[in-house]
Amino acid sequence: MVVGSVSRGCQVVVIGAGPGGYVAALRLAQLGKDVILVDKGPRLGGVCLNVGCIPSKALIHAADLSWEVQHAAAMGLSVEGVSIDLPKLVAWKDGIVERLTGGIDFLCSKNGVEVVYGTARFASDRSLSVSTEDGQGEVEFQQAVIATGSEAMQLPGLRFDGRRVVGSSEVLSLNEVPDRLAVIGAGYIGLELGTVYAKLGSKVTVVEFLPEIVPGLDRDVAKALQRQLKKLGVKLLLEHRAESFVDGDEPALVTTGPDGAEVRVPADLVMMSVGRVPRSRDLGLETIGVATDDKGFITVDDRQRTNVPGIYAIGDVTGGALLAHKAYQEAKVAAEVIAGEPAAFDSVAIPAVIYTDPEVAWTGMTEREAQDAGHAVRTGTFSFKASGRAMTLDATDGFIKVIADAESRQLLGVTAVGRGVSELMGEATLALEMGAFLEDVGLTIHPHPTMSEAFQEAIEAALGKAVHQVNT
């Protein structure tokens, strides 16, 4: 990149180096394109690697470990005096982040992707002006891929102050465990980090405006999860609207309950996780006429093309499921389409996971979605209470539910709650992509003893021939 007023050309410019952007850049380079990857920095990897998926999972694992050793008396394990050195835990987490983001740097340089740290803005539909530390530059391109992602939304009465009212990013790097943590929003981020701090010793209250946690979640799963949150001591205030934060001697989150009365939630720290908004502003999209929806998400077709020829968009900024693995797939589609290959985003299922305790995961249609789509639905469930493996893990909470079309017996979706069910979603999604029928999974040998056996058992239950539970 030549800075100053000198412009620089490339075949494809990718804006944003999160899971969408860096994958698009790498795949484009593999396909022989001359690629510039522009990112705000300071490190590549976007939200996912720096302040999202990866760091949160590091904390979740540490919290789980600490919780488990303190709750293993039934197994004859008594551990006294577990202490948590939060700065050290955060440093360990930061080390992981550094290794991963450094890995992207390495891959970019090995694949010949030129990385430019700066803020990009479309000057025209074939050029980008980039402000870097050293000044202003211009990048001319033939195609551009917008992969700028999303950011945390703020409520009108509550703004992030970086101290008492923070977002999930800050909560991943605290110096000490807050005594009382109030979480606004019972979505997956709020529940995951709420669980972490509950396990690390905080008194956690989750405030949710809607009458249910994680809108759209299977109701049986939501029930199981709510039960477990209660066991962890997490207080759930549904139908409460967060209004403001009062600092001082009695710091508290002020909310309005369903009856209109004010409810104060004493809190030393408030984490606001009420949804995410696309980073589509300040990109100069209006100057080149890229269409967005009313929420600012960029509209794309199944080839990731926007309405402007040569301009593509992928990942969170295009809406839908705001998930890294969706961005990965879209990135590959965009790169291949740009290279003239007949790629398209036509995935049957996008799996999703909530790393609570127990984990919640689903892929394909939920029971409700299948019914709404007009299927005669047949389900089968298997409770981990009857799983030998779950008992040995002391993790018998939860179940797997499979959703199938009653007539054709084609598998339509899988929903699960339980220890480590995130790892079962790869198999379940493969089954969906391959168009598996119930019998296909039922006749597949699953290793014993594992949690994955429960998938086979749930399928057999749907076929009315479960072995390890009574058929209904």
Next chain:
Amino acid sequence: MAYTFNFPDVGEGIHEGRVVEWLVSAGDSVSEDQPLLKVETDKAVVELPSPKAGMVLELHATSDATIEVGDPLVTIGQTGETTPATAGGVRPAPSTLRLAPKVEAPGSAPVAARRPLATPRTRARARELGVDLTAVRGSGPGGRITDDDVKRASTTSNAPAVEPVRQPRTMPAAVAETIADGEVERVPVSHLRKVIANAMRTSKQTSAHVTHVDEADVTELVEHYRTVKAAVEAEGGRFTLLPFFVKALVTVLKRYPIFNASVDEERQEILLKKTYNIGIAVDTPDGLIVPVIRNADRKDMVELAAEIGDLADRARLRQLRLDELRGGTCTITNIGPLGGIFATPIINQPELAIVGLHRIQERPVVIDGEVAVRKMMYLSVSFDHRWIDGADGARFMSDLVRLLSKPGLLMARL
């Protein structure tokens, strides 16, 4: 429960058809798979079998009505049941009438369009070959679309999907004036004629037609043919001269692949086809029909003669299946028997060339300074000058002429 049978998608690119004849009437009981009616679509007349057993409660279209894919055709139910939603019997339907609104059988809630059942690899293959999976019927378990299904669909969908063009309601002034002058018989335009008209207009608008003509001395070829014909017929076979031309054409196509190709203009790619499916233009009482001989390179001449004979017979009887009319890669039109010196055939889209065979006639020819009487014929090739240069057209034709003039050479190349 009464069931309404809608006009199904009988093949790619078919949007509408015409009811030729009902084979059942209201009150008849029908068994599953029993033919219900004949429908003229594109270039074939097909019989539609009943998907269910039961009693015919109501016919929703009269003979000669134009129907679109999805239009209700017939309601089948049990004795004593009445047709849901509509009352009364068959409505009188002039041929231009849009048919009754769709009748959904009660109880069968419409299911949102399901995704075609295919694995990610098969879906990728379909994109690669430009096949619309929603139009493919899967042959695998539970209707799963296999790689082979996709491949088959891609080879049968090369023919242009002829968009039915709605006739303008108002007549051009010039036409109206002509009509006002003297007695005129009004004859409805047949469905086949509409299809031909569209195909011809589309072709002329699409390709830059140029025709190259040469002549071949086929004296030796005809002699050879007579010997072979006698031998084949002695064995009870059927033989004609046409297979020699098919073989000669295939041989030359292999040498000049651009004549056995199509062009994907959207992606700016030339599709050189490795299969040799030769269309044979057949003159039928209803109009021009072009059945296709698949894999002509892999069949011997006796087989070709039999297949051409069979296809031509069935074309005249309008009994060809849709797949026998699709997927051609190059076409032959044999105008010779009907007279003329030569003609300039129109390319059968999306192909790039068509070869015209003209009359074989004894003519005086100068050979080595002497006049001899030889069996001569003109051959023409119309090709798309956008993609094929005139010089290549001349080379292509010279090779074809050489093979036909020296049957020994043709035999050597088989």
